[in-house]
Amino acid sequence: MNDMTVPSPDQATRVPPPAPLGMLAELTHRCPLSCPYCSNPVELDKRSGELDTETWKRVFSEAASMGVLHLHLSGGEPTARKDIVELTAHAVKVGLYTNLITSGIGVQREKLEELADAGLDHVQLSIQDALPDNADKIAGLKGAHEKKRVFAGWVLELGLPLTINAVIHRGNIENIEALVSMALEFGARRVEIAHSQYYGWALENREMLMPTREQVMRAAATVDRLREELEGKLVIDAVVPDYYARRPKPCVGGWGKQSLNVTPQGKVLPCHAAETIEHLQFDYVTEKSLSEIWTNGSAFEAYRGTSWMKEPCTSCPRKEIDFGGCRCQALAITGDPRNADPACSLSPFHAKITSLAMKAAAKDGTDYIYRRFGAKPGQARVEITRNNAPV
Amino acid sequence: MTEVASTATPKLPRGVRLRRDEVRDEWLLLAPERVLKPDAIAVKVLELCDGQRTVEGIVDELAAAFAAPREQIDTDVKKMLADLANKRVLDLA
Numbered sequence: 001m002n003d004m005t006v007p008s009p010d011q012a013t014r015v016p017p018p019a020p021l022g023m024l025a026e027l028t029h030r031c032p033l034s035c036p037y038c039s040n041p042v043e044l045d046k047r048s049g050e051l052d053t054e055t056w057k058r059v060f061s062e063a064a065s066m067g068v069l070h071l072h073l074s075g076g077e078p079t080a081r082k083d084i085v086e087l088t089a090h091a092v093k094v095g096l097y098t099n100l101i102t103s104g105i106g107v108q109r110e111k112l113e114e115l116a117d118a119g120l121d122h123v124q125l126s127i128q129d130a131l132p133d134n135a136d137k138i139a140g141l142k143g144a145h146e147k148k149r150v151f152a153g154w155v156l157e158l159g160l161p162l163t164i165n166a167v168i169h170r171g172n173i174e175n176i177e178a179l180v181s182m183a184l185e186f187g188a189r190r191v192e193i194a195h196s197q198y199y200g201w202a203l204e205n206r207e208m209l210m211p212t213r214e215q216v217m218r219a220a221a222t223v224d225r226l227r228e229e230l231e232g233k234l235v236i237d238a239v240v241p242d243y244y245a246r247r248p249k250p251c252v253g254g255w256g257k258q259s260l261n262v263t264p265q266g267k268v269l270p271c272h273a274a275e276t277i278e279h280l281q282f283d284y285v286t287e288k289s290l291s292e293i294w295t296n297g298s299a300f301e302a303y304r305g306t307s308w309m310k311e312p313c314t315s316c317p318r319k320e321i322d323f324g325g326c327r328c329q330a331l332a333i334t335g336d337p338r339n340a341d342p343a344c345s346l347s348p349f350h351a352k353i354t355s356l357a358m359k360a361a362a363k364d365g366t367d368y369i370y371r372r373f374g375a376k377p378g379q380a381r382v383e384i385t386r387n388n389a390p391v
Numbered sequence: 392m393t394e395v396a397s398t399a400t401p402k403l404p405r406g407v408r409l410r411r412d413e414v415r416d417e418w419l420l421l422a423p424e425r426v427l428k429p430d431a432i433a434v435k436v437l438e439l440c441d442g443q444r445t446v447e448g449i450v451d452e453l454a455a456a457f458a459a460p461r462e463q464i465d466t467d468v469k470k471m472l473a474d475l476a477n478k479r480v481l482d483l484a
């Protein structure tokens with residue numbers, strides 16, 4: 001692994017990175033749902049290690065003064081934090097655009113009203129499927145879907161704008177049109193049709209989630225048609241399924257370029273899955289300022305810009321467009337995070353990712369490994385046979 | 392494409408904010424998962440989208456302020472408002 005040493009930038013000529021646009025605050029990993037596609041790490045942070053209220057408030061202040069625009073209050077389920085209203089009010093006060101990313105479960109109407117009064121800008125609600133029984137099965141909680149419907153009603157009554165987020169996989173990919181109709185029925189202005197990305201729990205569940213190439217092609221055609229039909233009524237944003245792609249996604253808009261994540265314990269990451277790159281050293285907000293971490297943190301510097309790249313990226317005309325795709329996926333599938341994302345057809349590992357997708361899609365069934373505390377990467381399957389699935 | 396009536400009273404809905412960004416020294420329109428960068432004229436238009444003024448009224452004010460042909464402003468403003476309404480970042484009602 002010696003060849004993965006991070007090149008140290010020339011401090012003398014170095015231009016500081018532009019300010020980040022968005023910050024994902026993973027306030028807690030606690031969540032009433034157990035979705036098998038969860039992007040949280042397999043090894044979840046425990047409640048006892050979560051940052052306290054004052055630290056989060058300081059981090060929000062620092063983010064705002066650095067130039068962060070959007071603050072995504074996420075988790076886990078962010079409303080599981082008792083101080084969610086206080087945290088939201090503070091974020092609003094310092095000028096951040098606040099987006100609550102919620103399951104809608106366990107949130108009382110009074111709590112949502114307090115959040116609206118605190119100045120919350122927007123609510124993003126997850127929906128697992130248009131068919132209630134299947135939605136509950138995916139979420140790992142009976143009755144979850146109906147609670148979400150009620151929650152969406154409150155969001156509307158309180159005058160808050162609503163986005164519905166639906167993670168798409170084999171278990172619901174045939175129901176995209178019904179999901180979009182449901183988003184309209186729930187009163188959403190925007191819907192995210194987000195194909196599962198295979199990190200964290202989703203990677204553990206890849207064989208249970210992967211659709212076939214034909215399903216993916218049909219899904220894309222459906223989304224295109226609906227987008228045209230619903231223009232001006234509903235914005236449809238799509239996250240593409242990259243195992244079947246020809247070009248990689250510009251992951252997080254470029255490493256250390258647009259956004260950052262803060263974990264429940266205060267670890268600052270360039271992306272959700274960055275901790276899977278084991279040689280990276282991450283800084284904590286309890287030890288350094290957010291600005292210092294963003295500007296000089298070694299994990300952010302590691303793959304910022306293009307100087308870390310290898311061929312075929314180095315000479316690629318698209319290197320400033322997709323930044324070589326995703327480092328975590330490059331590591332997971334090729335063994336080296338500096339390689340081109342194998343989703344790119346120019347990658348020598350492209351055939352491998354296609355073959356992985358096709359093999360996974362050929363498996364049958366939805367015997368999910370549900371998200372839970374106490375699991376370790378690669379061992380979630382073993383754990384679940386001892387501790388039965390939640391539904 | 393959405394038709395914009397002269398009698399419409401456009402406004403930014405909750406969840407869409409026009410704000411001056413002091414760090415980047417520019418005007419921004421913040422919406423869910425979107426950052427739009429309105430130019431100086433667009434900012435003028437958006438500042439008048441208060442849910443009270445009609446499109447007609449907005450066009451009149453801009454024509455007076457910029458001493459420009461009213462017809463041209465009418466076309467440009469309606470095109471801009473229609474585009475923003477399609478993106479669901481502006482309510483026309």
